Amino acid sequence: MSRLIDTHFHLDHYRNHEMLFQTINKLEQYTLCMTNSPGIFLSCKNMYPETKYVKFALGAHPCEIHNSSIIKEFKYCIGQSNYIGEVGLDFSKKYEKNKQLQINVFSEIVKMGTKHNKLISVHSRKSEEMLIDILRQYRPAKCIIHWFDGSKKHLQELINLGCYFSLNSNMMSENKIHSYLINIPKDKILIESDGPYTKVQGKRYKPVMLKEVYHIVGNILEIENLDTVISNNFKKILIS
Numbered sequence: 001m002s003r004l005i006d007t008h009f010h011l012d013h014y015r016n017h018e019m020l021f022q023t024i025n026k027l028e029q030y031t032l033c034m035t036n037s038p039g040i041f042l043s044c045k046n047m048y049p050e051t052k053y054v055k056f057a058l059g060a061h062p063c064e065i066h067n068s069s070i071i072k073e074f075k076y077c078i079g080q081s082n083y084i085g086e087v088g089l090d091f092s093k094k095y096e097k098n099k100q101l102q103i104n105v106f107s108e109i110v111k112m113g114t115k116h117n118k119l120i121s122v123h124s125r126k127s128e129e130m131l132i133d134i135l136r137q138y139r140p141a142k143c144i145i146h147w148f149d150g151s152k153k154h155l156q157e158l159i160n161l162g163c164y165f166s167l168n169s170n171m172m173s174e175n176k177i178h179s180y181l182i183n184i185p186k187d188k189i190l191i192e193s194d195g196p197y198t199k200v201q202g203k204r205y206k207p208v209m210l211k212e213v214y215h216i217v218g219n220i221l222e223i224e225n226l227d228t229v230i231s232n233n234f235k236k237i238l239i240s
């Protein structure tokens with residue numbers, strides 16, 4: 001069996017993060033821990049040594065952007081990680097008023113990330129058109145769309161742009177989505193937990209459940225040995 005990989009997790013959103021940090025290392029699960037701002041990224045790096053299994057990504061979550069000074073902070077930190085996330089666009093009602101600011105910040109981040117060839121984990125809600133425009137402009141080589149919930153047409157456009165897609169257990173219970181997730185090429189699939197924001201068998205996600213997430217996604221997409229498929233895909237994105 002290949003080691004399991006979780007490409008989108010929020011360690012700092014758990015109250016017992018110290019214990020979970022130990023668990024992930026003990027389980028030997030490669031885990032990309034997102035952060036929502038450069039400040040949080042720096043505190044996580046301060047608090048935890050980077051291990052073989054736990055990596056922190058530099059983030060600027062679209063729902064947490066309040067002014068453009070975040071671009072400067074981002075630039076200051078970018079040399080400290082090979083991973084960027086959580087970043088993206090969120091045009092749902094609550095965050096729509098920040099639309100232009102989000103676009104400016106995200107464009108700068110994609111530009112920087114592409115230049116430095118970082119892996120980028122992207123959030124998008126009701127913003128696929130703009131997301132596709134920005135990705136088309138900069139063409140990042142290592143782009144993962146996290147928890148995709150756009151249309152079939154947008155999915156195809158993102159596939160054409162060479163994006164990867166990280167799938168989680170909750171996505172698999174939405175019928176409309178998994179009917180077309182099947183169109184994602186097998187070599188572009190990754191697995192995420194998005195813990196603590198997903199559930200597995202009705203329970204809030206914890207790292208010991210990652211195996212179960214693989215099982216659920218593998219069943220729906222009818223992929224045997226999903227762990228090996230994901231391990232190969234992850235190796236490929238890292239060297240692209």
Ligand SMILES: [Zn+2]
Nearest residue numbers: 008034086194
């Ligand atoms: Zn997330």
